[in-house]
Amino acid sequence: MLPPESSFATIDDVLAGMRQRGGRATPARRLLLGVLFRDRQHRSAEDLAGEVQALAPDVNISTIYRNLEEFVRLGVVDRVYFGGGPATYHLSSGRHGHLVCDSCGGVTEVPDEVFVELADALAVRYGFIADRHQFAVAGLCADCR
Amino acid sequence: MLPPESSFATIDDVLAGMRQRGGRATPARRLLLGVLFRDRQHRSAEDLAGEVQALAPDVNISTIYRNLEEFVRLGVVDRVYFGGGPATYHLSSGRHGHLVCDSCGGVTEVPDEVFVELADALAVRYGFIADRHQFAVAGLCADCR
DNA sequence: CTCTATGCAAATCTTTTGCACGAAC
DNA sequence: GTTCGTGCAAAAGATTTGCATAGAG
Secondary structure (H helix, E strand, O other): OOOOOOOOOOHHHHHHHHHHOOOOOOHHHHHHHHHHHHOOOOEEHHHHHHHHHHHOOOOOHHHHHHHHHHHHHHOOEEEEOOOOOOOEEEEOOOOEEEEEEOOOOOEEEEEOHHHHHHHHHHHHHHOOEEOOOOOEEEEEOOOOO | OOOOOOOOOOHHHHHHHHHHOOOOOOHHHHHHHHHHHHOOOOEEHHHHHHHHHHHOOOOOHHHHHHHHHHHHHHOOEEEEOOOOOOOEEEEOOOOEEEEEEOOOOOEEEEEOHHHHHHHHHHHHHHOOEEOOOOOEEEEEOOOOO
């Protein structure tokens, strides 16, 4: 019943997946994937662009956006919106939720199990299928309250 | 233990609250409150501006933003961010969560009870105090799946 | 050689801000 | 009369798009 975990374990896996769809393995994609695989934190498109540009200064941010979009479609990357700020992206790893602190902006990842009960209740009572990759709860973290 | 429900039942209640803080009861505020009280749906600042401007065409959208900000601070209005779109605002009514459909964009309000269990679990296990006015879960609604 | 991806610039959309004037108290 | 609120215009931040060209297959 659970949807499968991402089947892309390496950068070349992803690029192979893109080629199957008629896409191409470009240096910009390789670099962006390198940055995404190197560190699984939640980063904005601008952050990611900065890290890619440290390696290849003329990769444009519009290329970053276009490729992130593509990776999200492929299921390689999750996009999560926190509050009003920019979207954040991270490698689609184990299903998890996000606790976003309104005060310090910090993000805590919490395992999926915590949300199972809620997700089931929503399914049963409202016929609503929660997207478990996008769970984000706003509030105050332990440090800030 | 539960924080109190909003103590502003009418437009004049709110304006009185503003005066206590050294603020003023202006026509623009009265109109915006009128629009907010008339219909408790979730609307963007632009939507609200449109409805106010139908009554007073030269109320500027920056005034709408400034007043919404003020109302949020006062606890009169809740601001909720859905996905990447514009923030939505609605009168701070009974505590509730939001189910946002990724497909049709519809918003379903669900009573707070559904989230109590999760909020308690987050508090106990992570020391995280969830903001119950901002609960928003993304997924697919009953109609769209 | 073909067609996709990229760089660059400009456009779009949402929200915020500076400033001078008008209005509430 | 003060001080706060407003309109207007401009700025700011995030993201998207058009177009000509470079480059992957």
